[in-house]
Amino acid sequence: MSVIYLTLSISVLVALVFFAVYIHSVKRGQYDDMYTPSVRMLFDDELVKEDENKSQTEITTINTENLN
DSSP: OHHHHHHHHHHHHHHHHHHHHHHHHHHTTTTSOSSHHHHHTTOOSOOOOOOHHHHHHHHHHHHHHHHO
16 A cells, blocks of 8 residues: 555656646747747748749740750
């Protein structure tokens, strides 16, 4: 029976330590922004507006090169 009291007290102590570490990380801002890091990998570079004529010329050039 004393083993149950010992394991119960150790498990409560471990739970309190994990809870204290969790509260400490929340107060330091560990979990402030959860959305941006998950979306950041989807965007390689900033969007660059190109001239439409230039883009159309490049597409035509690439298409004609593939035909040769």
